[in-house]
Amino acid sequence: MEKKRELTSFNEFPIPTYEQWRTITEKALKGRSFDTLMTTLLDDIVLEPMYQQQDIKDCSTLINDPGVFPFVRGNVPGPKAWKISQELEAATPKLFNETIKHDLARGQNVIHMVLSNEMRNGNKPVMNDKSSGIPLFDFDDIKQALEGIDVSSQPIYIDAGVVSLPLLAAFQLVSDQLDGTIASDPIHQLATEGELTYSLSASFDHMKSAVEWAKQKHENLRTVLVQTHVYHNGGASAAKELAIALSTGVMYVSELMERGISADDAGKAITFAFSIGSDFFSELAKIRAARLLWASIMKEFGVEKEAQKMMIHARTSAFTKSKLDPYVNLLRGTSEAFAAAVAGVDSLHVSPLDEAIQKSSAFSRRIARNTSLILQEEAYIGVTADPAGGSWYVEHLTEQLAKEAWKAFQEIEKSGGIVAALKSELIQTWVDQTWEKRKAEVESRKQTVIGVNRFVNLVEKLPPKIEIDEVEWNTFARKLEMNVEIEDVTRPGSLEEFQALMLKNIPFHLIHKLLQEGSPKSRVKSIAPRRLAEPFEKLRNKMSKIEGKLGERPSALLLGLGTLAEHKPRVDFSSEFFQSAGFAIKRSLPVRDQGGAVDAAKHSNLVVICGSDDSYNKQALSIVRAIIKDHDCTIFLSGRLNEELKKELINAGLYGIIDAKSNAYDVLDELLEKMGGSL
Numbered sequence: 135m136e137k138k139r140e141l142t143s144f145n146e147f148p149i150p151t152y153e154q155w156r157t158i159t160e161k162a163l164k165g166r167s168f169d170t171l172m173t174t175l176l177d178d179i180v181l182e183p184m185y186q187q188q189d190i191k192d193c194s195t196l197i198n199d200p201g202v203f204p205f206v207r208g209n210v211p212g213p214k215a216w217k218i219s220q221e222l223e224a225a226t227p228k229l230f231n232e233t234i235k236h237d238l239a240r241g242q243n244v245i246h247m248v249l250s251n252e253m254r255n256g257n258k259p260v261m262n263d264k265s266s267g268i269p270l271f272d273f274d275d276i277k278q279a280l281e282g283i284d285v286s287s288q289p290i291y292i293d294a295g296v297v298s299l300p301l302l303a304a305f306q307l308v309s310d311q312l313d314g315t316i317a318s319d320p321i322h323q324l325a326t327e328g329e330l331t332y333s334l335s336a337s338f339d340h341m342k343s344a345v346e347w348a349k350q351k352h353e354n355l356r357t358v359l360v361q362t363h364v365y366h367n368g369g370a371s372a373a374k375e376l377a378i379a380l381s382t383g384v385m386y387v388s389e390l391m392e393r394g395i396s397a398d399d400a401g402k403a404i405t406f407a408f409s410i411g412s413d414f415f416s417e418l419a420k421i422r423a424a425r426l427l428w429a430s431i432m433k434e435f436g437v438e439k440e441a442q443k444m445m446i447h448a449r450t451s452a453f454t455k456s457k458l459d460p461y462v463n464l465l466r467g468t469s470e471a472f473a474a475a476v477a478g479v480d481s482l483h484v485s486p487l488d489e490a491i492q493k494s495s496a497f498s499r500r501i502a503r504n505t506s507l508i509l510q511e512e513a514y515i516g517v518t519a520d521p522a523g524g525s526w527y528v529e530h531l532t533e534q535l536a537k538e539a540w541k542a543f544q545e546i547e548k549s550g551g552i553v554a555a556l557k558s559e560l561i562q563t564w565v566d567q568t569w570e571k572r573k574a575e576v577e578s579r580k581q582t583v584i585g586v587n588r589f590v591n592l593v594e595k596l597p598p599k600i601e602i603d604e605v606e607w608n609t610f611a612r613k614l615e616m617n618v619e620i621e622d623v624t625r626p627g628s629l630e631e632f633q634a635l636m637l638k639n640i641p642f643h644l645i646h647k648l649l650q651e652g653s654p655k656s657r658v659k660s661i662a663p664r665r666l667a668e669p670f671e672k673l674r675n676k677m678s679k680i681e682g683k684l685g686e687r688p689s690a691l692l693l694g695l696g697t698l699a700e701h702k703p704r705v706d707f708s709s710e711f712f713q714s715a716g717f718a719i720k721r722s723l724p725v726r727d728q729g730g731a732v733d734a735a736k737h738s739n740l741v742v743i744c745g746s747d748d749s750y751n752k753q754a755l756s757i758v759r760a761i762i763k764d765h766d767c768t769i770f771l772s773g774r775l776n777e778e779l780k781k782e783l784i785n786a787g788l789y790g791i792i793d794a795k796s797n798a799y800d801v802l803d804e805l806l807e808k809m810g811g812s813l
Contacts, residue, residue: 152186159183175416176371176568177538185526193533200478200519204429206422206532207520208478209443215516216474217481218506219244219291219447223267223493226610227279229603230268234283237499241507244314244481245283246291254295254323256331256646261611266493271614273636276304289314291447291481293359293407296320296332297340300645302347302357303632312352315405315447317359318344321382325556326364328660331650334553340649341386342393345403347629356445358386358404365561366409367453368661369569372420373535377542378561379406380427381552387435401432401441408479410470411451415531417470418522421446421477423536427543448474449483455490456667458674459585459594463487464501471505475515476522482506488597490665495600556658565661576666577799579714586667587798590713592687620644625651669799670714676803676811677716683810689718691738695725695745695753704744704772711772711792712742715802731757732764740805742770742792750775755782762787768805 160168171183182189190196201211208214220242224230234245250267252259259269270276286309294301298318305312320337324330330337344357360383362375370378383404390400406424410417428444450470455463464487471484484505486498494502510516522528542564549555556562575581582588618641625648626632635645665671681687690712694701701724709719722734731753735741741761743754750773758769768789775783775791783791792801 152184152188155184175413176571177373177535179531179534179538181531185530187526189526190529193529196529200523203433203439203442205425205443207523209425211519213517213519214478215510216479216506217244217289218242218503219246219481219483220499220503221246221248221449221483223248225261225269225602225607227268227270227275228606228610230279231281231283234279236496237503238283238288240500241503244289244291245280245285246483247279249292249295253642254293255327256296256643256650258641258643259614261607261614269610269614270642272639272641273304273307274639276308280308285309286311290316292316293361294318296323296330296337297646297649298344298357299340299632299649300636300642302344303629304636306351306629307633307636310351313354315356315359317357317405319359319361321385321552321556322359322361322364324553324656324658325561325661329655329657331646331655333654334656336649338389339393342390342395345390345395345399348403349399356403356405358390358400359407360386360404361407363407363409363449363452364661364663365565366411366451367663367665368565369453369572369664370565371568372411372413372416373538374542374564374568375408376420376424376427376535376539377546378552379408379424380431380539380543381546381555383428384431384547385552397432397435398437398441401435401437405445405447407447407449409451409453410448410474412454412466412470414469414473415528416535417473418477419528419531419535421448421474421479422528422532423539426532426536427539446479447481447483448479450474450485452485452489452663453665455485455665456583456586457490457671458667459591460487460491460597462585463489467502468505471509472515475506475509478520491597493600495598498597559659562659562661569664572666573669574797577669578795578797581666583667583670586670587714588710590710592713592716592718618644623648625649673715673799673802673806676806680806680809680811687716687718688740688809689720689738690740690742691720691722691735693722693725693731693734693741693743695731695743695749697724700746700749701744707794708742708744708770708772708792711798712802714798715806728753728756728760732760735761735767736764738767740768740770742772744772747773751779754779755786758783758786758788768808
């Protein structure tokens with residue numbers, strides 16, 4: 135038998151120091167500053183081009199084993215696959231029942247029900263083309279939505295909105311063995327809507343009742359939800375999003391403790407829900423840092439180990455998805471899902487590719503669901519505990535992000551807590567400031583959004599539209615139009631009283647009305663949902679209006695001066711620049727002189743001159759004058775010019791100059807307005 139060789143460390147070559155590596159790198163940069171290799175994140179965290187073991191020498195987040203406080207590497211000692219918790223909605227309970235049965239049979243393993251916004255607010259549901267979620271009216275709708283489904287065998291996930299008690303009572307009648315999350319999150323609803331139908335104090339009272347009820351009846355059911363989607367979709371940075379989640383969680387625990395709930399029971403009742411953005415390593419570090427910080431906070435509350443653990447549901451970001459070239463959303467969702475999976479979330483929703491366009495089709499739901507299945511069954515992410523653990527870069531970034539989030543958390547707490555910070559608009563200011571930074575990066579095309587401001591596909595095909603069962607839709611709409619009145623019904627207090635109202639089919643909104651009596655409304659400035667692609671989607675909408683007027687898509691002629699090598703770089707740049715607004719692109723043959731330029735541009739209303747700096751100095755002025763003299767058109771020049779030549783060209787009739795530092799959105803928006811594209 136061959137003897138086993140003794141393994142030794144790889145020491146045939148000396149390990150270079152950071153200073154040696156940097157010296158060699160600076161030589162390769164040929165005069166450029168080493169700082170150009172640094173990247174500064176929105177939270178002012180500077181990313182180095184290389185990390186070494188010394189970067190985690192004093193790292194407080196570096197824990198050897200998963201399942202050990204502060205749970206950076208996960209809540210359990212070994213690997214644990216996440217639950218596939220795809221958000222499901224439908225126009226009616228019957229249609230939802232068909233959808234959930236279909237998807238549970240094909241890999242989904244959570245009953246994730248998205249309620250209509252009216253129901254989350256405690257109001258009567260409505261049905262129109264813009265409504266989303268399931269418009270549940272009464273207990274009959276719950277029974278129809280879940281008909282034929284063994285609710286006790288599947289975890290549930292429902293954001294119940296401001297108050298969850300009526301919904302909890304309904305589900306208790308469906309099953310006496312509930313698992314998962316049916317929870318209220320009044321602060322997230324307040325930030326989303328700007329006002330609540332309940333006072334916050336009343337919503338906390340009902341939250342306390344829900345926690346007590348779940349402890350008695352369903353030990354595996356969580357009834358408190360802390361979501362960050364509204365802040366993330368408004369544009370918040372990773373550290374600010376994390377700080378807001380921590381502050382919201384602290385307020386819920388504190389309010390529950392004031393009402394007699396122990397810190398342990400409060401901690402075990404909470405599920406956190408984060409959106410996962412496109413910056414892979416930052417989002418991975420965000421989830422790891424979230425577990426670290428929450429465990430540290432709950433330890434200060436004096437709770438036992440289980441209550442220190444953060445239960446995390448994640449969804450891939452709505453903020454990063456586009457209506458344009460929507461099949462690219464497949465790739466965005468996959469990258470974001472991969473970050474969430476590697477970070478060790480407990481359940482995950484992957485955005486369907488048509489999420490920004492319509493209620494998702496069976497096709498897009500299948501692709502999204504299969505993303506999680508592939509990561510689990512083919513990439514084996516679910517059988518590996520903390521795959522990123524020990525990475526110098528990931529561990530360092532986790533600690534830096536945790537520090538920045540802690541600073542922001544302390545600022546919120548100093549302002550009086552999350553509600554006070556919303557009322558003073560501290561949170562809204564943070565979100566707006568970060569959004570403006572993000573938007574400026576997209577508009578200037580420093581941040582690429584594939585298919586939107588770069589690599590545009592003007593002949594894209596949209597996903598198939600969903601077909602609506604109009605008979606079913608109209609039947610349920612008539613039910614919602616009924617005016618139901620209740621008499622001699624007192625405000626329910628106990629679970630049994632809620633259930634009695636359910637069995638009488640008292641509508642949910644009327645039960646909420648009983649609970650709302652005497653509750654003053656809470657108000658703050660709401661946070662608007664946004665998406666990175668919105669500025670350029672607006673440009674494309676304007677282009678569609680112009681195309682409708684003209685009967686054809688406007689085009690831009692790229693006039694190449696000199697040889698192909700001389701004009702190609704700026705032709706390529708200009709092509710992407712104008713395509714991002716929806717212009718069809720035409721390219722001229724190489725132009726040598728003024729006469730050739732006039733002939734090439736003769737039938738074009740928009741001309742973009744592209745050439746070398748030398749050709750501009752020699753020919754640009756005469757070419758602009760000649761084209762303007764020949765016919766009326768709009769002329770741009772691609773490149774950076776000295777001020778003297780720039781002034782002469784503008785005086786000669788040049789409309790504008792574009793280069794890599796131009797705000798593409800501003801330039802193109804002004805041009806489309808000039809062409810009659812006002813919306």
